[in-house]
Amino acid sequence: MATTTAAVTLSSDLLSDNMSVSASTTCMKAGTTADGLDQIEYGYIDVVTGDQFDLLGADDDDGTPVAGVMASKANKVYIKNHSTDETYYVSIMIDAQDIGRLYGGDWMFIPWNATTDDKDIEITASGGTNKIEYALFHQGKTLVAS
Amino acid sequence: MATTTATITLSSTDLLSNELALSTTATLTQAGNSTGLTGTTGLARKTTATVAPYTLYHADDYTTTKAHKMYLKNTSTTATYYYDIGIGIVGNSTSIGRLYAGDWAFIPWLATDGTKEVFTITLSGTWATADTLTFDGVTISPTNTAHADTAAVIRATYYPNWVVSGSGSDAIFTARRARSDQEIDVGEWTLVDAGGSDAAIAVATTTEGLADPKNIIITPGGSSTNSVTLEHMLLTDE
Numbered sequence: 001m002a003t004t005t006a007a008v009t010l011s012s013d014l015l016s017d018n019m020s021v022s023a024s025t026t027c028m029k030a031g032t033t034a035d036g037l038d039q040i041e042y043g044y045i046d047v048v049t050g051d052q053f054d055l056l057g058a059d060d061d062d063g064t065p066v067a068g069v070m071a072s073k074a075n076k077v078y079i080k081n082h083s084t085d086e087t088y089y090v091s092i093m094i095d096a097q098d099i100g101r102l103y104g105g106d107w108m109f110i111p112w113n114a115t116t117d118d119k120d121i122e123i124t125a126s127g128g129t130n131k132i133e134y135a136l137f138h139q140g141k142t143l144v145a146s
Numbered sequence: 147m148a149t150t151t152a153t154i155t156l157s158s159t160d161l162l163s164n165e166l167a168l169s170t171t172a173t174l175t176q177a178g179n180s181t182g183l184t185g186t187t188g189l190a191r192k193t194t195a196t197v198a199p200y201t202l203y204h205a206d207d208y209t210t211t212k213a214h215k216m217y218l219k220n221t222s223t224t225a226t227y228y229y230d231i232g233i234g235i236v237g238n239s240t241s242i243g244r245l246y247a248g249d250w251a252f253i254p255w256l257a258t259d260g261t262k263e264v265f266t267i268t269l270s271g272t273w274a275t276a277d278t279l280t281f282d283g284v285t286i287s288p289t290n291t292a293h294a295d296t297a298a299v300i301r302a303t304y305y306p307n308w309v310v311s312g313s314g315s316d317a318i319f320t321a322r323r324a325r326s327d328q329e330i331d332v333g334e335w336t337l338v339d340a341g342g343s344d345a346a347i348a349v350a351t352t353t354e355g356l357a358d359p360k361n362i363i364i365t366p367g368g369s370s371t372n373s374v375t376l377e378h379m380l381l382t383d384e
Contacts (some may be wrong), residue, residue: 004158004166008252010217010379012150014186021189021379023219023250030246031226031368040161074228074246078156080170087178092254097233097240097360100254103213105172109154109252111231111243119241135156135168 002038004137006076006109029139030074037074041136044082047090047125055079056121056136058114070114075138077121080107081130088127095119104130112136148182150174150381152215152252176383177213185382191221193375194366199236203380205359206323208257212383216362219250219377227374232363235260239363245376255380260324260359265351267300267317267335269293274341281335282307318352326357 007024027037083104092099095118151173158166174183220229228246232239273288282305288296293315300317301310312318332349339345366374
């Protein structure tokens with residue numbers, strides 16, 4: 001099995017006392033303690049304005065749903081906006097639900113439950129072309145025969 | 147200005163042929179500028195003992211279309227226990243994903259407001275200082291007989307579930323949170339016409355509330371009886 005570790009540290013002087021929150025997890029397959037997520041999709045793309053794109057599809061290119069094997073699992077998605085203009089952002093949506101915005105420099109790390117083939121992770125750029133790095137850690141999906 | 151940073155490190159020596167060692171730090175700023183985030187709920191924990199969904203954060207409590215960020219961690223050590231993280235309302239939410247034992251997430255949140263009920267109350271008749279008007283558990287009394295002055299008292303009063311605006315003899319009530327079950331009419335008000343005159347009010351709904359805010363909903367899974375604890379913090383752009 002592969003061992004992938006995800007760690008986060010949040011630090012701030014927002015409060016009277018300095019805040020420092022840290023967490024680390026070994027990315028496991030759903031419901032296990034001994035079998036790590038062992039597959040990854042990793043990329044870096046320019047996202048132009050004007051359209052909403054599927055960054056990560058819950059169905060394959062021919063429309064075949066992969067949700068059956070991606071559903072109810074412990075998939076993890078990392079997205080970072082590498083744009084340096086602070087007014088640029090990308091909107092992140094799942095199934096037409098606007099989750100939030102990643103402004104230039106922001107990143108996110110979320111679980112992803114592709115329960116049905118319309119649970120794509122969709123992305124829309126604003127301000128200009130946004131440079132996006134992304135990674136999906138998962139435990140397998142069905143490839144479509146060519 | 148406060149400085150808040152979020153650092154993620156993703157590492158693996160055996161997932162790929164080459165070692166994965168990804169680390170990045172974001173300085174969390176307000177939407178569209180370089181000013182740091184200014185608010186936080188602070189770190190908190192919510193323990194759940196049943197599989198019932200629960201509203202962790204209400205979108206109506208925060209400004210929408212901002213750069214809010216949310217930290218969540220499932221503190222359970224039992225591998226099968228998870229929290230489904232959703233967006234919407236209890237009973238009608240879209241699942242984002244599952245946080246299994248030990249997992250954490252860092253999520254941007256738009257906090258899209260719902261459609262809030264709005265109604266207007268208009269005073270008429272003859273009011274006296276002995277009259278009282280009660281709504282939402284709050285009672286006011288006129289300071290004189292002028293409708294505009296009484297309406298001003300209503301507008302200046304704090305109501306737990308409503309925000310009041312308006313002018314002249316009107317007071318416009320807007321719900322603090324979007325709900326679909328707030329059909330307000332005269333029956334929800336208690337007017338005590340102690341002065342024995344003909345004090346009266348009229349209530350007119352201008353916007354019907356809907357249960358459509360994009361709240362953060364957590365739903366425990368993997369156990370219907372054991373308690374699970376979610377650690378959480380919202381960093382707000384207000």
